Amino acid sequence: MDQSLQIEFVWGNVSDDLKKEVLDFWKSEGAIRDEERAKKRVDQLVAICRKSDELVGVVTHMKYFHQPLQNHFHVRRTFVKESERQKGIMKEMFKHVWKAFNEQKIYKDEGIVGIMAVLENPILNQRNRALWPDYGNSVLVGIDKRGFQIRASYFEGAELNLPKLDQGAPASEI
Numbered sequence: 001m002d003q004s005l006q007i008e009f010v011w012g013n014v015s016d017d018l019k020k021e022v023l024d025f026w027k028s029e030g031a032i033r034d035e036e037r038a039k040k041r042v043d044q045l046v047a048i049c050r051k052s053d054e055l056v057g058v059v060t061h062m063k064y065f066h067q068p069l070q071n072h073f074h075v076r077r078t079f080v081k082e083s084e085r086q087k088g089i090m091k092e093m094f095k096h097v098w099k100a101f102n103e104q105k106i107y108k109d110e111g112i113v114g115i116m117a118v119l120e121n122p123i124l125n126q127r128n129r130a131l132w133p134d135y136g137n138s139v140l141v142g143i144d145k146r147g148f149q150i151r152a153s154y155f156e157g158a159e160l161n162l163p164k165l166d167q168g169a170p171a172s173e174i
Contacts, residue, residue, distance in 0.1 A: 011046045026038050046097055051084065057093055135151070
């Protein structure tokens, strides 16, 4: 990891000054053009990344019930400044957030079982490996309407909420 990078886990501890800085960052980068949407998303900040004190990356999470998997996940959204892309920052931010959520068991209070992401990044979306160890052992769980991969990673020790099974259904109906 680039030694000038500083990744900070800010979940639940975001100052008004940091919110303003992130909103200005998104605006200057053209990341979120709708101001109301940006104001909602800034309240979902999980981590930030600075390079030599300049904000270069932001991670937000939103609680989401994924119907096919029948459980709640954090939907991860990561934005890295265009001039800093393809330098491993997104991966380092994921690893930092993953470690914090797993060590602190924060997700348990919310009934969250893992992190889910839609890979809108064209380079990541082309990767066809079934298991991604650097991204919490994420696995492919679907393809969205635009053709982007949907990946999920379960937190260590997460307990799933499983539906009651219909014992009478034959295997041929699965």
